[in-house]
Amino acid sequence: MPDPTRDPALTPHAHTTSSAQVPHATEASASGAPYVLTAQEYDAVLLAGFGGPEGQEDVLPFLRNVTRGRGIPDERLEEVATHYRHFGGVSPINEHNRQLREAIEAEMRSRGMELPIYWGNRNWAPYLEDVVQEAAAAGHTRLLAVATSAYSSYSSCRQYREDFARAVLDTGLAGVVRIDKVRQFFDVPGFVQPFAEGVAEALRGFAGQGFAAEEIRVLFATHSIPTADAERSGPQELGLGEGGAYAAQHLAVGEQIMGRLRAEDVAGDGTGWELVYQSRSGPPSQPWLEPDVCDRIAELPGEGVKAVAVVPLGFLSDHMEVLWDLDEEAMEAAEEAGLRAVRTPTPGVHQAFVSSLVDLVQERMEAVPVSERPHLTELGPWYDVCRPGCCENVRRGFSPVAAGVVP
Numbered sequence: 001m002p003d004p005t006r007d008p009a010l011t012p013h014a015h016t017t018s019s020a021q022v023p024h025a026t027e028a029s030a031s032g033a034p035y036v037l038t039a040q041e042y043d044a045v046l047l048a049g050f051g052g053p054e055g056q057e058d059v060l061p062f063l064r065n066v067t068r069g070r071g072i073p074d075e076r077l078e079e080v081a082t083h084y085r086h087f088g089g090v091s092p093i094n095e096h097n098r099q100l101r102e103a104i105e106a107e108m109r110s111r112g113m114e115l116p117i118y119w120g121n122r123n124w125a126p127y128l129e130d131v132v133q134e135a136a137a138a139g140h141t142r143l144l145a146v147a148t149s150a151y152s153s154y155s156s157c158r159q160y161r162e163d164f165a166r167a168v169l170d171t172g173l174a175g176v177v178r179i180d181k182v183r184q185f186f187d188v189p190g191f192v193q194p195f196a197e198g199v200a201e202a203l204r205g206f207a208g209q210g211f212a213a214e215e216i217r218v219l220f221a222t223h224s225i226p227t228a229d230a231e232r233s234g235p236q237e238l239g240l241g242e243g244g245a246y247a248a249q250h251l252a253v254g255e256q257i258m259g260r261l262r263a264e265d266v267a268g269d270g271t272g273w274e275l276v277y278q279s280r281s282g283p284p285s286q287p288w289l290e291p292d293v294c295d296r297i298a299e300l301p302g303e304g305v306k307a308v309a310v311v312p313l314g315f316l317s318d319h320m321e322v323l324w325d326l327d328e329e330a331m332e333a334a335e336e337a338g339l340r341a342v343r344t345p346t347p348g349v350h351q352a353f354v355s356s357l358v359d360l361v362q363e364r365m366e367a368v369p370v371s372e373r374p375h376l377t378e379l380g381p382w383y384d385v386c387r388p389g390c391c392e393n394v395r396r397g398f399s400p401v402a403a404g405v406v407p
């Protein structure tokens with residue numbers, strides 16, 4: 001495997017994040033144990049997805065699953081339901097994960113890795129609990145999970161781990177099935193590359209249409225989360241400020257992509273970029289990360305911008321948050337603002353991405369040292385297990401988690 005940190009085209013550009021004092025993952029916990037685990041004999045991979053409805057009758061039960069036990073107002077559920085209904089009540093996310101499961105399996109086989117790969121969801125069938133039961137019945141009790149979520153935060157890390165714990169507890173398999181999880185993969189080369197290719201294509205397209213560098217803006221879009229979650233998305237001692245590790249990781253990846261494209265002369269020096277947020281929910285009284293993608297798009301003409309590339313940096317596939325919130329809403333905002341706009345691709349089953357996911361599995365099975373773990377930003381490589389205070393949610397009470405114990 002080529003070392004991305006030694007490829008000049010892939011070396012991080014100057015960082016916009018305050019990541020000067022990032023402790024390395026080799027550092028030990030208070031108990032003296034490292035945050036990087038030793039080699040384990042996993043007997044199966046567990047691809048953990050979000051889940052989505054596959055017909056009109058699934059839409060409301062799915063939304064109730066997602067928002068179970070929380071204060072999401074009914075009007076918001078109804079509003080979100082119309083997005084799904086617009087597409088026949090079908091989210092493509094399950095089909096994407098079926099394809100991703102197959103692609104990971106094929107890549108593992110091509111490397112001579114024989115372990116099976118199961119796919120289960122947090123919020124819709126096939127549910128994690130059923131899949132964990134199925135795996136156990138087949139004699140697979142040491143599972144290494146790959147969650148379809150690249151960044152750190154309650155929603156994108158701990159919530160998956162809570163659902164792993166619930167799956168094991170509810171099926172009576174506590175003490176029988178162990179679920180570990182690969183590190184957050186926001187800055188592994190195969191995750192970043194498909195986005196970089198998409199931005200490059202968009203910028204070349206705009207240049208070909210005669211737009212000057214200063215008239216082009218790149219908006220990296222990700223899911224908004226409550227600011228309280230963002231602050232606690234990573235270990236507190238990293239001091240990453242208001243947006244926490246969540247915002248810092250996105251900014252570092254955006255800077256990496258733009259630095260690389262500037263170095264390759266694909267992005268002009270005058271082309272600005274920024275991180276924007278989408279898909280906010282929750283009561284208006286609760287602060288969430290801003291600015292909103294559509295609000296920013298409306299302001300861009302006033303800044304001399306004429307063409308915008310919207311990059312779905314927070315997402316792995318073209319699911320509803322992308323198809324609706326970006327392809328419908330953000331593109332409509334761009335049209336109203338008189339801007340030329342394109343939405344660039346998600347990683348999907350891009351071979352580089354699939355390959356990086358299998359690298360993540362392999363690095364855990366072989367206990368690859370931190371110094372050899374692929375990562376493109378100073379924030380990485382992220383930890384195998386969360387450091388104390390990481391990805392917490394102060395609004396909810398304690399829930400058991402899996403894949404969170406430093407041994």
Ligand SMILES: CC1=C(CCC(=O)O)c2cc3nc(cc4[nH]c(cc5[nH]c(cc1n2)c(C)c5CCC(=O)O)c(CCC(=O)O)c4C)C(CCC(=O)O)=C3C
Nearest residue numbers: 050052066080091093148149155156223225281319320321
């Ligand atoms: C960080 C993050 C990711 C990225 C990481 C990851 O991918 O895991 C993500 C992904 C997704 N979010 C999705 C769908 C939904 N998210 C909701 C609600 C929420 N998301 C949140 C955060 C995130 N969400 C939060 C803080 C809430 C508020 C309620 C809560 O505290 O949990 C709601 C409820 C209605 C609403 O409030 O909008 C829905 C329907 C789908 C499926 C799309 C499809 O079906 O194609 C996907 C991939």
Ligand SMILES: [Fe+2]
Nearest residue numbers: 157386390391
């Ligand atoms: Fe975490």
